[in-house]
Amino acid sequence: MYKLIALDIDGTLLNSEKKITSDVFNSIQEAKKNGAKVVLSTGRPLPGVTPLLKQLNLTDEGDYVICFNGAVVQEVKSEKVISNIEMTYDDFKTIYKIVKELDTKVHINTPTNVITPHDEPSKYTVLEAELNQIPIVYKSEDEIDDSITFCKIMIIDDPEKLEEILQVLPKEIYDNYTVVRSAPFFLEFLNKAANKGTALQALCKNIDIPIEKTIAVGDEENDQHMIKLAGLGVAMGNARDSIKDIASYITKTNNEHGVAHVIDKFILNK
Structure with a gap:
């Protein structure tokens, strides 16, 4: 069973109206209830992703977020920094x-x-x-x-x-x-050392989850590193062709609850 799913936000978690569909919300809640880690992986800083974390109930102790395209990994509740790779x-x-x-x-x-x-x-x-x-x-x-x-x-x-x-x-x-x-x-x-893939590796090492037990889902070029490194790399149906080319699996689009489809199939085994 996959133990962690890393989700890009725009074009992946959110539909074209910048909303989380009820299907995606419900699947994320069920995945968390079943013990899977759901990690938002984004180019945004923590303030920019906090409203979504609250909406998805991903603010408990043991919930994590990847910010700045992998430059920062934090525990959400304490804001403790797990990994921080800055520029100069x-x-x-x-x-x-x-x-x-x-x-x-x-x-x-x-x-x-x-x-x-x-x-x-x-x-x-x-x-x-x-x-x-x-x-x-x-x-x-x-x-x-x-x-x-x-x-x-x-x-x-x-x-x-x-x-x-x-x-x-x-x-x-x-x-x-x-x-x-x-x-x-x-x-x-x-x-050079910062991307969503190295961030996912750092998080997995910190919480003792094998990278092979992870799923990464995205649609844009900044998702390529985590899609390549995860145990299961997933491209959205609306992803760039270059992302689909490197993915192990292509799910439905963000307007067709693509994230819910991945969770249901590979984590909840529906």
Whole structure:
């Protein structure tokens, strides 16, 4: 029996209306009742995922969450950090140099806010702040320094512009960072050691669950690492083709209760 299921949020747990369907809710409750760990694995910080954790009753002692695309793993109730893999000010300088050369925009995710060096924040920075219920803080380039906790750095722009940027990013950027696209307008840079897969490994080691006894479900490129590493890697029916290609199983779409289908089939054995 699988003992843990890691779930991406947008495009996976949530349907296209950004809601948890009753089928998905009920399956998660039954899985938890049967002793399985249900772990939300997201690019969001803890404040951005807390409302969903409360809605799903995943706030008890022994409930865990993976935040910032794997940079942080926490116990929900105590907020105790199990794993924390940060970036540095030097990383920001490297990425910001590229941002200026390519005439795009950037922001920094910290545990409590999103920092922008732009006088006029990108509409995608505003979206990030609204999604995660965190404030936007303006800091000029000169005000950004190593006193900041850099959880991740994001280039944000229109999807077409990000496609162009992906084609011209220097090879050393891919060599030195985990680079993932979590949405068509979000290009994320993390510490090379940080991704949803290494976070899942760290959590499993901490709570003594073999990685072979885990399921990971997702739809986007930032889910690829945990889908590859889990005992059962699952792509949503609405996932990118590149994610379907690496998955062991393809479930129904997020509008067809795809997460409930996985839980019912592989955890509840219905």
